[in-house]
Amino acid sequence: xxxxxxxxxxxxxxxxxxxxxxxxxxxxxxxxxxxxxxxxxxxxxxxxxxxxxxxxxxxxxxxxxxxxxxxxxxxxxxxxxxxxxxxxxxxxxxxxxxxxxxxxxxxxxxxxxxxxxxxxxxxxxxxxxxxxxxxxxxxxxxxxxxxxxxxx
Numbered sequence: 575x576x577x578x579x580x581x582x583x584x585x586x587x588x589x590x591x592x593x594x595x596x597x598x599x600x601x602x603x604x605x606x607x608x609x610x611x612x613x614x615x616x617x618x619x620x621x622x623x624x625x626x627x628x629x630x631x632x633x634x635x636x637x638x639x640x641x642x643x644x645x646x647x648x649x650x651x652x653x654x655x656x657x658x659x660x661x662x663x664x665x666x667x668x669x670x671x672x673x674x675x676x677x678x679x680x681x682x683x684x685x686x687x688x689x690x691x692x693x694x695x696x697x698x699x700x701x702x703x704x705x706x707x708x709x710x711x712x713x714x715x716x717x718x719x720x721x722x723x724x725x726x
Contacts, residue, residue: 658670659692660695664693664717665708668717671688671713675713689712689720690723691720692717693705693709693719693720693724694723694724696724697724705725706718
């Protein structure tokens with residue numbers, strides 16, 4: 575015999591409060607971590623009042639400069655070639671990629687990934703038609719594949 579007049583809900587249907595609670599349980603820790611990280615970067619840890627605001631970009635630059643010696647050679651090469659692609663053109667970057675792979679065969683296994691990255695970057699900078707005009711048979715036409723994936 576039931577004494578209650580309220581309708582009992584089934585376990586699977588506990589209402590919107592339950593859904594909101596679950597959403598907050600997932601989102602709240604992320605928000606707290608990010609806000610704490612940003613707060614720490616704004617604290618003046620040096621004791622020098624002129625350096626009172628430290629931005630996340632400053633932290634990233636400092637870490638990049640410190641870790642540049644520890645970066646993998648293929649990552650350094652990729653970044654150099656992407657910079658060269660932006661400053662000059664993809665043809666020069668692809669020629670240098672081929673030269674480096676010929677000089678250092680240990681980088682040959684990374685040639686496909688680097689050439690595809692160059693192809694994707696060329697599409698962003700030059701557009702798909704002009705980027706494709708620089709294609710060469712380097713690393714099994716991976717540059718062309720990168721152009722195609724960025725365009726398609």
